[in-house]
Amino acid sequence: MSRMKKTEPENFGAFSRRNFFKSLGTVAATAATAQVQSVAAELEKVNSEKIIGPNAVPVTLTVNGEKLQLLLEPRVTLLDALRNYSSLTGAKEGCDRATCGACTVLLGDTPIYACSKLAIEAQDQEITTVEGLAKNDKLTKVQQAFLDKDALQCGYCTPGFVMSVTALLKKNPHPNADDVKHACAGNTCRCGTHPRIIQAALKAAGVEVASKTEVIDYV
Amino acid sequence: MKSFQYATVHSTASARELVADKGAYLAGGNDLLGLLKEYLISADTLVNIKSLPGLNKIEHGRNVWTIGSLVTVAQIENDADIKKTFPGLHEAAADVASQQIRNVATVGGNLAQHSRCWYFRHRDTQCLKKNGDLCYARNGENRYHSLFTGNSCISPVVSSLATIFTSLDATAIVLRDGKETRMSMAELYQRAWENPLAHNSLSNTDLILRVEIPTTRSRSAYLQASDKHAFDWALVSCAAATTIEGGKLKSPRVTLGSISPVPHQVEAANSFLDGKVLDDATATHAADLILKDAKPLEHNAYKVPLAHALIRRTLLKLKGEV
Ligand SMILES: Cc1cc2nc3c(=O)[nH]c(=O)nc-3n(C[C@H](O)[C@H](O)[C@H](O)COP(=O)(O)OP(=O)(O)OC[C@H]3O[C@@H](n4cnc5c(N)ncnc54)[C@H](O)[C@@H]3O)c2cc1C
Ligand code: SF4
Ligand code: FES
Ligand code: FES
Numbered sequence: 001m002s003r004m005k006k007t008e009p010e011n012f013g014a015f016s017r018r019n020f021f022k023s024l025g026t027v028a029a030t031a032a033t034a035q036v037q038s039v040a041a042e043l044e045k046v047n048s049e050k051i052i053g054p055n056a057v058p059v060t061l062t063v064n065g066e067k068l069q070l071l072l073e074p075r076v077t078l079l080d081a082l083r084n085y086s087s088l089t090g091a092k093e094g095c096d097r098a099t100c101g102a103c104t105v106l107l108g109d110t111p112i113y114a115c116s117k118l119a120i121e122a123q124d125q126e127i128t129t130v131e132g133l134a135k136n137d138k139l140t141k142v143q144q145a146f147l148d149k150d151a152l153q154c155g156y157c158t159p160g161f162v163m164s165v166t167a168l169l170k171k172n173p174h175p176n177a178d179d180v181k182h183a184c185a186g187n188t189c190r191c192g193t194h195p196r197i198i199q200a201a202l203k204a205a206g207v208e209v210a211s212k213t214e215v216i217d218y219v
Numbered sequence: 220m221k222s223f224q225y226a227t228v229h230s231t232a233s234a235r236e237l238v239a240d241k242g243a244y245l246a247g248g249n250d251l252l253g254l255l256k257e258y259l260i261s262a263d264t265l266v267n268i269k270s271l272p273g274l275n276k277i278e279h280g281r282n283v284w285t286i287g288s289l290v291t292v293a294q295i296e297n298d299a300d301i302k303k304t305f306p307g308l309h310e311a312a313a314d315v316a317s318q319q320i321r322n323v324a325t326v327g328g329n330l331a332q333h334s335r336c337w338y339f340r341h342r343d344t345q346c347l348k349k350n351g352d353l354c355y356a357r358n359g360e361n362r363y364h365s366l367f368t369g370n371s372c373i374s375p376v377v378s379s380l381a382t383i384f385t386s387l388d389a390t391a392i393v394l395r396d397g398k399e400t401r402m403s404m405a406e407l408y409q410r411a412w413e414n415p416l417a418h419n420s421l422s423n424t425d426l427i428l429r430v431e432i433p434t435t436r437s438r439s440a441y442l443q444a445s446d447k448h449a450f451d452w453a454l455v456s457c458a459a460a461t462t463i464e465g466g467k468l469k470s471p472r473v474t475l476g477s478i479s480p481v482p483h484q485v486e487a488a489n490s491f492l493d494g495k496v497l498d499d500a501t502a503t504h505a506a507d508l509i510l511k512d513a514k515p516l517e518h519n520a521y522k523v524p525l526a527h528a529l530i531r532r533t534l535l536k537l538k539g540e541v
Contacts (some may be wrong), residue, residue: 049233050262054222074225074265077252098249099450104319113319116252118245120225121267133295164318185449186317 052120059120063088064132074120079103082118082129090130090159094188101187104160105129111167113186130159133166142166145204146197153191160187165201175205222257224264231271233395235424238266245269245427246289246328249320256331257342261347262281269325274428277301288427292380296321298387299417305432307439307458311383313462314443317450327427329380330391330407333418335452335484336364347372354415356363357516366513366522367479372415375477376408382476383441383458385484387432392499394426404482411480428494435470436460440536442529443476453477454520457529460538461492468492471508473534475526499531506530 061068070085081097084103094100096115103114106128129205130215133140134207139147142165152158161184168175168183175183180201189197202208222404228234234453238244242264245251254260268274274287277298284304286295287493297371309379315321315329334516338344345351352370364373366446382465384391385404393400393407402420410420421427439460443453462469471492473481488508513523 049226049228049237051224051226051237053224058308073222075220075222075255098316098320101317101319110322111319112323113249116249116320118225118248118265119321120250121245121248121269182449183318218264 002003016159046083057120058122059129061119062125063127064129065126070119072119074118076119077115078105078117078119078122078127079114082114085119088129088131092156092159093165094156099188100157101160101184102157104162104163104187109167109170111164111186128163130162133162140166142169142201142204149196149200151191151193151196151200151205153189157187157189157191157193161197165197165204168201169205173205174207175201177202215219220252220263221258223255223262225267226264227267227270229270229272231281231426231428232397233392234266234268234271234426235397237264238424242266242423244327246325247291247320247323247539248328249324250328250332257340259333259340259342268327272277279304280434284432284434286326286430286432288325288429290326291322292316292324292326292329293321295326304434305383305387305439307383307386307441307460308380308432310441311379311443311456311458311461313423314441314453315379326380326430329402329494330427330430331419331421332378334374335377336372338376348374350416360518361516362521363452363477364516364519365479366510366515366519366526367483369412369480370415372411375479376411376419376481377452377477379441379443379453379456379476381408381482382456382474383431383439383460384430385473385474385482386458386460387436387439388472389430389432389478390459391427392429392431393421394428395422395424396401399420399428405484406444407482409530435462437462438537438539440533442533444525444529455526455529457526457533459530459533461537463497464536466496467494468497469494471537473505473530475509475530478513478522478526483509485511492534497534499535502531502534503527505534 056071056073059070059072068086070081070203072081079091079093082091091105092102094102098113098116104111105114107125133143142162164184164187172179177198180198227235243251243262244299245265245267253417269289274289276287277290292312292315334358338346339348347354356373381404391402391407395403408419410417441458443456445451445453453476455478461471472489477499485508488505491508492505509530510523510526515523
């Protein structure tokens with residue numbers, strides 16, 4: 001699965017070992033009176049405070065319903081993990097600095113920039129990339145609307161816009177053009193397809209708009 | 220990015236112990252990862268503070284509301300009670316960056332974000348803020364820079380939340396050396412006013428826990444002007460808050476952002492407005508007072524009339540349906 005060389009996964013720093021034993025003392029004292037459950041919870045908490053890295057450690061991501069087991073250094077971003085440590089290249093890298101939106105993926109139902117989140121932080125959430133939308137060879141309404149409205153030119157920004165619009169329609173099934181603009185403000189299209197993208201989003205929401213793009217006076 | 224160690228902490232004591240001198244707190248990561256990617260800072264350990272208990276809540280007290288430092292900007296934007304009680308805070312939050320950022324950006328990280336000066340952000344430039352001996356902006360490209368400063372660095376504070384929190388007289392509760400310290404917004408940024416190396420008054424281990432907002436001022440408003448209509452830092456931001464009693468302003472506060480290393484307040488303007496009926500003339504005079512000592516540079520003089528207009532508009536917005 002991973003292209004990384006195999007490294008020592010567990011890296012107990014001096015701090016964590018010290019703290020581990022320290023808390024073990026308190027835990028033992030409470031254990032006499034309290035439930036074993038809380039002891040386990042306490043141990044788990046202390047355990048999770050251990051310092052890991054800088055070498056690669058096992059990281060499990062749940063992407064499009066599947067578990068990906070990777071070996072990643074803590075510095076690897078979610079975008080890097082998807083594109084370069086597994087083969088999910090749907091989310092694109094534009095700026096790698098939280099300014100273009102090409103890398104937009106969903107954490108649960110929430111759109112975020114995959115370039116600005118560490119993969120190791122995204123372990124306990126459901127991640128959806130553009131690859132996770134179509135099912136059984138059928139496109140989602142949003143994807144189909146992008147096709148119908150010809151809402152792309154080079155297509156590099158498209159996965160990001162599709163994810164932002166998908167998230168918007170989940171939260172607000174009947175948006176107006178302003179809602180679409182607000183939701184897509186964090187996505188940039190260098191080819192300038194924005195008017196078509198707005199139309200596509202509205203079409204996916206069931207609002208049919210004139211097929212003509214908006215025109216402005218130019219004398 | 221250089222490699223680093225990583226830990227998730229569940230107590231503020233561990234947070235402080237792990238971050239020590241060379242680590243960094245990781246909240247939403249929007250600013251921190253950018254700094255690391257450009258090699259502007261180095262951190263041996265990233266201490267993820269997002270599992271610290273109790274800091275992701277908005278609590279409504281009778282006299283004071285408390286916003287935990289891990290509350291996201293989106294949480295503030297979407298909170299119907301905030302919109303009702305502190306409309307200016309809602310407006311400021313909704314104007315921050317994009318929804319992808321607001322969904323993860325935290326109150327603590329927003330307040331502690333670093334300078335956006337493009338010389339600071341350029342990895343090959345060693346300006347005063349990076350221990351060099353020259354401010355490149357002063358005689359260089361300074362269109363985004365300050366009209367006021369107390370030192371040789373002219374990089375302004377850009378946190379939108381800091382601007383509105385200042386007008387709402389909010390207090391940051393900071394864990395410093397194991398003790399909770401209360402800091403006004405002015406205190407939170409004072410060191411950036413004095414010292415070109417500083418972005419705020421926090422040391423590496425200082426941890427913002429909460430922000431407390433008194434409910435004294437029932438009206439508030441926020442406006443920002445940016446190069447881009449959305450998804451851009453402010454060229455100038457303005458926040459105002461007040462109570463209106465018998466048609467007159469009571470304890471009004473006006474603050475400008477992005478024009479000084481600290482949220483810019485002028486006491487003379489606040490006291491001039493106190494007890495006045497708000498109209499064009501009073502708003503204009505307040506704006507004059509706030510900008511009186513502005514020192515524009517070669518490329519940022521446009522900020523003076525822009526700020527003037529924003530102050531008037533923000534103040535008049537406060538009137539609502541008086
Ligand atoms: C294109 C663009 C436009 C933007 N426009 C705006 C705008 O208009 N207004 C605005 O305000 N912001 C704007 N931003 C900035 C963005 O809002 C901030 O980067 C974000 O709020 C930082 O929060 P975070 O939780 O991600 O912080 P992080 O990146 O996690 O942290 C930032 C810094 O704060 C420190 N820190 C984090 N939490 C704490 C704490 N509790 N105590 C002490 N230190 C802490 C970290 O160690 C780090 O140094 C914009 C960003 C982009 C990319
Ligand atoms: S304004 Fe401050 S951060 Fe920018 S170049 Fe000058 S010293 Fe550096
Ligand atoms: S690649 Fe993430 S926002 Fe541009
Ligand atoms: S279609 Fe080319 S960037 Fe949007």
